[in-house]
Amino acid sequence: MKKLILVVSLLWALPGAAQELQARLTIVANRVSSQTDRKVFTTLQNSLINFLNNRKWAPEQTYGAQEKIRCNFLINIEKDNGGNVYQASLTVQASRPVFNTTYESPLINFQDPDFTFKYVEFQPIEFNENRVQGSDPLVANLTAVLAYYVNLIIGMDNASFAQGGGATYFQKAMNIVNNAPEGRDIAGWKPFDGIRNRFRLAENLTDSRFALVQNAIYAYYRSGLDLMVENEDEARAGVLNALNFLNTVNTENPNAMVMPFFFSGKSNELAKLFSRAQTEQKTQAREILAKLDITNAAAYKELR
Numbered sequence: 001m002k003k004l005i006l007v008v009s010l011l012w013a014l015p016g017a018a019q020e021l022q023a024r025l026t027i028v029a030n031r032v033s034s035q036t037d038r039k040v041f042t043t044l045q046n047s048l049i050n051f052l053n054n055r056k057w058a059p060e061q062t063y064g065a066q067e068k069i070r071c072n073f074l075i076n077i078e079k080d081n082g083g084n085v086y087q088a089s090l091t092v093q094a095s096r097p098v099f100n101t102t103y104e105s106p107l108i109n110f111q112d113p114d115f116t117f118k119y120v121e122f123q124p125i126e127f128n129e130n131r132v133q134g135s136d137p138l139v140a141n142l143t144a145v146l147a148y149y150v151n152l153i154i155g156m157d158n159a160s161f162a163q164g165g166g167a168t169y170f171q172k173a174m175n176i177v178n179n180a181p182e183g184r185d186i187a188g189w190k191p192f193d194g195i196r197n198r199f200r201l202a203e204n205l206t207d208s209r210f211a212l213v214q215n216a217i218y219a220y221y222r223s224g225l226d227l228m229v230e231n232e233d234e235a236r237a238g239v240l241n242a243l244n245f246l247n248t249v250n251t252e253n254p255n256a257m258v259m260p261f262f263f264s265g266k267s268n269e270l271a272k273l274f275s276r277a278q279t280e281q282k283t284q285a286r287e288i289l290a291k292l293d294i295t296n297a298a299a300y301k302e303l304r
Helices: 039-054 137-161 167-178 198-206 208-221 232-252 258-263 267-274 279-292 294-300
Strands: 007-009 021-028 069-082 085-097 104-118
Touching: 021 039, 039 069, 039 137, 069 104, 069 137, 085 137, 104 137, 137 167, 137 198, 137 208, 167 198, 198 208, 198 258, 208 232, 208 258, 232 258, 232 267, 232 279, 258 294, 267 279, 267 294, 279 294
Parallel strands: 021 069
Antiparallel strands: 007 021, 069 085, 085 104
């Protein structure tokens, strides 16, 4: 059967229109049958751009035009299950500017493989954090998943600027987990939904056993990368301090989901950062990174 290839890109929100986010969303539907009406994805596009960029996600904070968080959402629709139900994966990326540079460091670069939702063309895109489940679980799952990652994005951004600053938003994400939609086709919200899921990630970011993770986020960005222009040695020391925090967490909680979540997208950044370090510091970084970021261990071999 002939396949339909559809890529819908959402443009950056106009200045002044957005709230906390400056989000771009792309829908890829190259695995969807040509019998599926492509107009539904265009309608979904317009609805989701408004949902992400025009909703006030952090009413207790004020974001200036230059402070909005740049982020990307890629919805890869893998199957049309019929009845307006779609099976998809979601990739979420967010970045943070480094002080006194034009460089943006990755905050999040994560793929969620369990994103099944129902969307009827022109249906309102709504989310109520006090009533996450909604009357139709599959309809509610569309906005619940997106709201979950929005809170993680805002939490990571806040944590990178203030010690413990992400706690409020990580807890909001955990609240969504605790009240998430339930159904036969819905996955990712429960402890038993694999070893890498939304529950595990939110738990790692809110459980006191992982308290040093927030210390690590702050040290990595505010006491580390933000000092690169002013003092490279001090900046590397700050990042190394962040790695030591994470190493402690990993020792006490091996194979925690937060480790690959934190390091995803950062291997090139870290390898370049420590390539000019003194031998002792370079050796320390290599040994810790090879242990914590196993997937990208090869990127750190040249730190000798």
